[in-house]
Amino acid sequence: MNFPLYIAQRYLFSKSKTNAINIITRIAAVGIVMGSLALFVVLSVFSGLREFSLSFSNDFDPDIKATAIKGKTFVFSPNQEMQIKNLEGIASYSKVLEEKVLFFFDGKEQVAYLKGVDTRFTQTNVIAKNNIFNGKWLQPNSYDVVLGYGISEKLSLGLFDFNNAFEVYVPRKGKNVIESEADAFNKAALIPVGIYAVSEELDSKYVFCDLLLAQKLLELQANEISGIEIKLKPNANEENVILKLRQILGDTISIKNRAQQNATLYKMLNTENFILYLIFTLVIIMILFAFAGAVFMIIIDKKDHLKTLLSLGTPIKSLRSIFLLYGLLLCVISGLIGIALGSAIVFAQKAFNLIMITETLPYPVVFEVQNGLIVLVTITFLGFISSWIASSRVSKALFD
Structure with a gap:
């Protein structure tokens, strides 16, 4: 020793x-x-x-999210979608479209994000399974919406209220002279079918709707979206998946993992x-x-x-x-x-x-x-x- x-x-x-x-x-x-x-x-x-x-x-943020570097939307071609669908390491992906809009109900108004999601969103995000405390998740190809508890509370809005319309107003595109409300906004009557609850901040931020409805209100084409949310397989190599996504989507798309989405x-x-x-x-x-x-x-x-x-x-x-x-x-x-x-x-x-x-x-x-x-x-x-x-x-x- x-x-x-x-x-x-x-x-x-x-x-x-x-x-x-x-x-x-x-x-x-x-x-x-x-x-x-x-x-x-x-x-x-x-x-x-x-x-x-x-x-x-984490209930809202996907493992990986792709968004446009410039502008609010980008074109997601069928070829790119096919490549991502066959990409090793990806368990599921969902196309989404987000825009801040104005909501009206029974004389009250609230500014929040309208988030259009496709049918695969429930496979990518756990909110539809774990955070719906009242009602149910929305049906595709419908005017159903799921809103946060904070929005519901501020507007005094319940589910399946057919006496008062829950309306959304989305500014229209173009530079023409505005002579009426119809010239300024695209409007739709929505049907609240579910309320989610996660946190005070997030509960006052989103109203979920069908992707096609969001594209219609925003006057966008079927392949125009604001983001792709991706869920990885348990043993997937995140860096390798991100590298391949950059090759598929190009330099005009920002790709962030969960930590980068919440950098602050x-x-x-x-x-x-x-x-x-x-x-x-x-x-x-x-x-x-x-x-x-x-x-x-x-x-x-x-x-x-x-x-x-x-x-x-x-x-x-x-x-x-x-x-x-x-x-x-x-x-x-x-x-x-x-x-x-x-x-x-x-x-x-x-x-x-x-x-x-x-x-x-x-x-x-x-x-x-x-x-x-x-x-x-x-x-x-x-x-x-x-x-x-x-x-x-x-x-x-x-x-x-």
């Missing part, structure tokens, strides 16, 4: 003759345990909050995670600087042993290595204990819902091995610096 490591282990698991040093060492070890535990739990909680936040947008949200979550990590790392740094003092007191306590080893020919470098390894071992063991205790807390929260946000919503936590590795690497790195600072005090001047 390596000599400095052997001595470091002996010092680690043996008691000092001075009781005060034993107490200080235990306090330092407990501080590292609590610091690593706190950092692991915070990272796990934030992972849970991150997953919880993204779950709302992902950036905000990553920034918050990093800031929390820095704050708790600062706490650990303060603990480990106190730990460096404890290691130095161990050096003073073992001064006679070190002097004997020096007289036997042990170089100063090896003596320093003893306490560098001593500090590292203590940090790693304490860090692992902290991570183990933190994991127990995370699993207990997941199993027993110990802390609740509301009466029905437990605080979300996610156990990730990555978080444990981050904590262990942080503790090891900072512990190395603290131990190196303390062990560097070992010199010939110390024994004179």
Whole structure:
């Protein structure tokens, strides 16, 4: 066995003759345990909050979405559709058409997005299966619509209300002189058949209708759409699929994965995670600087042993290595204990819902091995610096 490591282990698991040093060492070890535990739990909680936040947008956002770089729509040719249909890695795709329009109901108005979808939309998006809390999904080739709960609430709109018309007004194309309402807008009476609920923001954003109806209102051709939403197979190579899509659709089409579709949200979550990590790392740094003092007191306590080893020919470098390894071992063991205790807390929260946000919503936590590795690497790195600072005090001047 390596000599400095052997001595470091002996010092680690043996008691000092001075009781005060034993107490200080235990306090330092407990501080590292609590610091690593706190950092692991915070990272796990934030992972849970991150997953919880993204779950709302994931109900709307496809794995991959293709949109026009310039303009609102693009032409999707039958040849391109056939190539995408046969593309390996794609489970399903859907053609969509979005436009911000004006809705009227019973003297109230609301601006929202009219989103035309084809019959494959339910295979690409989970909203039709998981988020319809009242009514049903729309039928193709009809005037059926599914709207968000926020829009329904603002307009005081229920389902199958045949006494009051739910109307949509879409600005007409052209530059002719407007002499009447008919010249300015394409209008249609819609039939609300379903209400979805995902989040406050998304519930006030969309009214879903049949793609052909949206194209008719927007005066577009059957092959003109605003986007293609794609669902990947479980083991598909996302980068490879995106590369092939660019070859099929050309340079005029923007292709984004789920993270790129929500770049602002992902950036905000990553920034918050990093800031929390820095704050708790600062706490650990303060603990480990106190730990460096404890290691130095161990050096003073073992001064006679070190002097004997020096007289036997042990170089100063090896003596320093003893306490560098001593500090590292203590940090790693304490860090692992902290991570183990933190994991127990995370699993207990997941199993027993110990802390609740509301009466029905437990605080979300996610156990990730990555978080444990981050904590262990942080503790090891900072512990190395603290131990190196303390062990560097070992010199010939110390024994004179």
